[in-house]
Amino acid sequence: MSEVKSASVVKHTGPVAPDAIMELGLGFWGSKALLSAVELGLFGVLSDVGPLDAEQLRERLGLHPRSARDFFDALVALGMLERNAGLYSNTPATERFLDPAKPSYMGGMLEMANARLYPFWGSLTEGLQTGKPQSEAKSGGDFFASVYADPDRLAQFAGAMTGLSAHAGRAIAAKFPWRDHASVIDIGCAEGAVPVAIAQVHEHLTGGGFDLPAIEPLFDAHVAGAGLADRLQFAPGDFFADPLPRADVLIMGHILHDWDLDEKRLLLEKAYAALPDGGRLIVYDAIIDDDRRVNAFGLLMSLNMLIEGPVGFDYTGADCRAWMADAGFRDSYVEHLAGPDSMVVGIK
Amino acid sequence: MSEVKSASVVKHTGPVAPDAIMELGLGFWGSKALLSAVELGLFGVLSDVGPLDAEQLRERLGLHPRSARDFFDALVALGMLERNAGLYSNTPATERFLDPAKPSYMGGMLEMANARLYPFWGSLTEGLQTGKPQSEAKSGGDFFASVYADPDRLAQFAGAMTGLSAHAGRAIAAKFPWRDHASVIDIGCAEGAVPVAIAQVHEHLTGGGFDLPAIEPLFDAHVAGAGLADRLQFAPGDFFADPLPRADVLIMGHILHDWDLDEKRLLLEKAYAALPDGGRLIVYDAIIDDDRRVNAFGLLMSLNMLIEGPVGFDYTGADCRAWMADAGFRDSYVEHLAGPDSMVVGIK
Numbered sequence: 154m155s156e157v158k159s160a161s162v163v164k165h166t167g168p169v170a171p172d173a174i175m176e177l178g179l180g181f182w183g184s185k186a187l188l189s190a191v192e193l194g195l196f197g198v199l200s201d202v203g204p205l206d207a208e209q210l211r212e213r214l215g216l217h218p219r220s221a222r223d224f225f226d227a228l229v230a231l232g233m234l235e236r237n238a239g240l241y242s243n244t245p246a247t248e249r250f251l252d253p254a255k256p257s258y259m260g261g262m263l264e265m266a267n268a269r270l271y272p273f274w275g276s277l278t279e280g281l282q283t284g285k286p287q288s289e290a291k292s293g294g295d296f297f298a299s300v301y302a303d304p305d306r307l308a309q310f311a312g313a314m315t316g317l318s319a320h321a322g323r324a325i326a327a328k329f330p331w332r333d334h335a336s337v338i339d340i341g342c343a344e345g346a347v348p349v350a351i352a353q354v355h356e357h358l359t360g361g362g363f364d365l366p367a368i369e370p371l372f373d374a375h376v377a378g379a380g381l382a383d384r385l386q387f388a389p390g391d392f393f394a395d396p397l398p399r400a401d402v403l404i405m406g407h408i409l410h411d412w413d414l415d416e417k418r419l420l421l422e423k424a425y426a427a428l429p430d431g432g433r434l435i436v437y438d439a440i441i442d443d444d445r446r447v448n449a450f451g452l453l454m455s456l457n458m459l460i461e462g463p464v465g466f467d468y469t470g471a472d473c474r475a476w477m478a479d480a481g482f483r484d485s486y487v488e489h490l491a492g493p494d495s496m497v498v499g500i501k
Numbered sequence: 502m503s504e505v506k507s508a509s510v511v512k513h514t515g516p517v518a519p520d521a522i523m524e525l526g527l528g529f530w531g532s533k534a535l536l537s538a539v540e541l542g543l544f545g546v547l548s549d550v551g552p553l554d555a556e557q558l559r560e561r562l563g564l565h566p567r568s569a570r571d572f573f574d575a576l577v578a579l580g581m582l583e584r585n586a587g588l589y590s591n592t593p594a595t596e597r598f599l600d601p602a603k604p605s606y607m608g609g610m611l612e613m614a615n616a617r618l619y620p621f622w623g624s625l626t627e628g629l630q631t632g633k634p635q636s637e638a639k640s641g642g643d644f645f646a647s648v649y650a651d652p653d654r655l656a657q658f659a660g661a662m663t664g665l666s667a668h669a670g671r672a673i674a675a676k677f678p679w680r681d682h683a684s685v686i687d688i689g690c691a692e693g694a695v696p697v698a699i700a701q702v703h704e705h706l707t708g709g710g711f712d713l714p715a716i717e718p719l720f721d722a723h724v725a726g727a728g729l730a731d732r733l734q735f736a737p738g739d740f741f742a743d744p745l746p747r748a749d750v751l752i753m754g755h756i757l758h759d760w761d762l763d764e765k766r767l768l769l770e771k772a773y774a775a776l777p778d779g780g781r782l783i784v785y786d787a788i789i790d791d792d793r794r795v796n797a798f799g800l801l802m803s804l805n806m807l808i809e810g811p812v813g814f815d816y817t818g819a820d821c822r823a824w825m826a827d828a829g830f831r832d833s834y835v836e837h838l839a840g841p842d843s844m845v846v847g848i849k
Contacts, residue, residue: 171598171607171668172840173580178535178611181619182801184528189626191526217632223803223814224629226789230797232521250519259519263526271529272623278537281572284565320519441574449578453530455571466571492520 181271183231188267190228191260196243196251204240256378259319261312268309273460280459287460296462301367311371314343318406321437322350324490325404329435329498331355338363338400340392340424341408344375345385348404352381360400361386392420397427404435409473410454413464421480421499428501436473440487440495443471450493473497529619531579536615538576539608544591544599552588604726607667609660616657621808628807635808644810649715659719662691666754669785670698672838673752677783677846679703686711686748688740688772689756692723693733696752700729709734711746740768745775752783757821758802761812769828769847776849784821788835788843791819798841821845 190196193214199205205213211221225241228234235242243252250259269288276287290296300310325347331337335357339348342362352358362372366389376385388398393416397403403424409417424434439451451467458465470487474497477485482499489495538544541562547553553561559569573589576582583590591600598607617636624635638644648658673695679685683705687696690710700706710720714737724733736746741764745751751772757765772782787799799815806813818835822845825833830847837843 169593169597170839171594174535174594174598174607175610175840176798177532177579177581178539179614179618179798179801180532181529181536181614181622182805183797184525184532185622185625186801186804187522187526188529189629192626193629216629219632220629220804220807220814223800223807226793227797227800227804229794230800231525233525236794245517246519246522249517250522259522262523266527266529270527272620274529274533275620275623277533278540281537281541281564281568284567445570445574446577446584449531449575450524450527452571452575452578453527453534456534456568456575457530459568459571466568491518492523 183227185267185271186224186227187231187233188263188271190224190233191251191263192267194253195228196247196260197253199234199241199243200248200252200254204237204242206239207241210241257319259316261309261314262316265309265313270457270460274457277456277460280456284459286462288462290462301365304367307367308371311343311368314407315346315375318343319346319350320492321406321490321494321496322347324494325435325437325496326351326354328488328490329402329433329496331358331402334358334401334433336360336400337402337404338388338398339404339406340397340420341405342372342387343368345372345387346375347406348385349376349379349381352384353379359384360402361388363388363390363392363398365389365391392423397423399427399429400432401429402433402435403428404437406435406437409436410438410458410467411462411465413466416464417468418476418480421476421482425481425499425501430501432501434477434482434499434501435496436477436499437490437494437496438467439493440473440497441467441469443469445469448493454493470495470497474499531575533615533619534572534575535579535581536611536619538572538581539599539611540615542601543576544595544608545601547582547589547591548596548600548602552585552590554587555589558589605667607664609657609662610664613657613661618805618808622805625804625808628804632807634810636810638810649713652715655715656719659691659716662755663694663723666691667694667698668840669754669838669842669844670695672842673783673785673844674699674702676836676838677750677781677844679706679750682706682749682781684708684748685750685752686736686746687752687754688745688768689753690720690735691716693720693735694723695754696733697724697727697729700732701727707732708748708750709736711736711738711740713737713739740771745771747775747777748780749777750781750783751776752785754783754785757784758786758806758815759810759813761814764812765816766824766828769824769830773828773830773847773849778849780849782825782830782847782849783844784825784847785838785842785844786815787841788821788845789815789817791817793817796841802841818843818845822847 198213207222229236233247235244249257273287280287300306337360339362342364345362369387372387376382439454441451442448455467474485477499484500487497546561555570577584581595583592597605621635628635648654685708687710690712693710717735720735724730787802789799790796803815822833825847832848835845
């Protein structure tokens with residue numbers, strides 16, 4: 154009798170284990186630990202000063218002694234720091250992507266996640282029940298309008314978009330057949346991280362970025378910093394109110410998912426109208442796999458569009474290709490870029 | 502020239518990639534999606550009614566049409582639901598551990614995480630800077646005092662502890678040499694999930710649980726529900742104010758980490774005093790590995806003690822063994838239980 158029950162206990166600790174459930178459900182702990190580390194400037198300090206022991210690092214960051222070492226060692230266990238002989242240092246990845254002094258910095262998205270998205274996602278249940286955003290928009294604000302009206306917030310948002318887009322930009326530079334095309338304009342370009350990433354690798358290309366006028370100084374500074382001001386220019390405009398600028402290749406990255414279906418279709422039609430015959434439209438987002446069961450990040454990004462605004466949603470490659478066909482594109486294909494991002498290329 | 506730059510782009514998307522950073526930093530999205538699913542009772546509905554399509558499940562849960570399907574498919578991609586021919590159902594693990602109607606339910610911890618810990622962790626940075634808790638205790642409240650004074654909150658908290666402890670309890674039942682001992686009392690037993698898990702497998706054992714008097718009805722109901730009221734009794738008391746009850750084996754699970762070092766040592770000394778010669782003390786927690794670089798959950802649990810209260814912290818197996826030796830235990834060992842939990846066994 155006792156042995157039979159033991160066997161059932163073994164089953165409980167066997168393949169049907171609760172570990173994955175508890176790890177996911179309490180996964181916000183590790184996530185928030187990294188966001189706080191970004192907020193505190195931890196990775197920049199270690200990049201500036203080199204390896205530090207726990208007490209030195211604690212003092213630099215202004216932390217209380219109680220939990221500093223647990224915090225640092227948690228970041229070691231999460232793979233975000235290294236520790237050798239008691240000295241903490243960045244990993245190769247956090248050194249490259251989380252030091253704010255480097256052009257490869259991607260922490261802007263995490264700064265925004267820490268300041269805005271983490272608390273807003275706390276109301277996910279209400280968002281799911283009401284279909285209404287849980288961001289600034291919840292109290293009637295228009296996120297884009299309020300961000301574009303405030304230079305500091307606009308700079309933070311544009312930096313976040315650079316963090317989200319730069320890696321995809323490098324992959325687009327590597328994977329798209331740029332030799333066949335002479336010009337490229339990124340629609341909704343923010344700081345211009347994507348055209349910069351492409352133009353750095355493909356020296357024959359000219360073009361630039363199109364965004365609301367308030368973006369211009371941020372774009373100009375970023376492009377000048379990359380030494381590309383002679384080849385990349387800013388074109389001010391509103392992609393709903395104005396025609397899109399003309400180029401051999403247009404790019405829309407993390408743009409379509411902000412809008413409802415009619416607006417998505419309108420933007421694709423406007424891109425088609427602006428392209429020459431043989432031109433290409435590159436749409437990239439955290440494109441959801443057609444069967445909607447693999448790309449968790451893309452599906453969660455769609456929930457993030459619920460949190461952020463009134464109508465946005467993410468979509469599959471098949472969705473986007475069907476909309477492109479309806480807009481007149483003669484062919485299209487989907488290609489994976491990096492991490493959760495893929496591009497859908499429409500051919501006019 | 503262009504080829505050299507291409508090679509450097511390939512490096513960017515190679516081993517030093519930002520994917521792990523972005524996945525962790527935005528990991529709270531998936532975590533909160535699961536917590537909202539638990540809050541909405543999704544897993545209980547699917548267990549009750551069987552497989553449902555997206556529209557049926559949406560109606561059952563009272564969700565708005567906008568994002569329901571993205572929510573369900575995100576849970577599929579996260580491994581928390583299955584979807585076959587358009588019908589959603591629980592996975593074997595969510596069926597067993599997240600259906601509130603089953604005794605194997607572990608969602609209590611996630612209910613508490615959703616209602617309390619997610620928002621409190623939003624102030625982690627302040628906690629790290631001040632060393633002060635960010636829970637109810639932040640506004641001067643005493644968490645344990647306020648919880649134990651409110652029957653509804655006490656029941657939720659005890660349920661959360663059952664969710665956190667039941668799996669460890671089954672592992673302790675399987676891994677500790679119970680045949681050599683006749684009685685066991687769990688100190689700070691809450692509903693008694695751990696003595697129930699042990700007594701179900703080892704029919705020769707008697708004993709029970711020790712906790713504050715307000716816990717008694719919750720313990721009695723849980724033990725009676727398991728058909729063990731004849732072998733497991735409740736002993737009311739305060740483990741600081743009163744002597745500990747006597748048994749061959751005492752257990753302290755998720756207890757020591759709530760307290761400061763002197764209090765931890767006092768509890769170990771009181772356990773030593775209550776045990777017979779040859780008796781055993783089983784301490785279990787998300788014990789941190791001695792080198793403090795593997796058990797991320799244990800290190801984050803220690804940060805959770807910062808969030809929750811004024812003095813608590815988690816510890817390594819070596820820490821606990823040293824304190825046990827100081828308290829008089831003649832020997833001790835560490836053994837892994839399940840998931841992030843290990844036990845430290847002290848031998849008198």
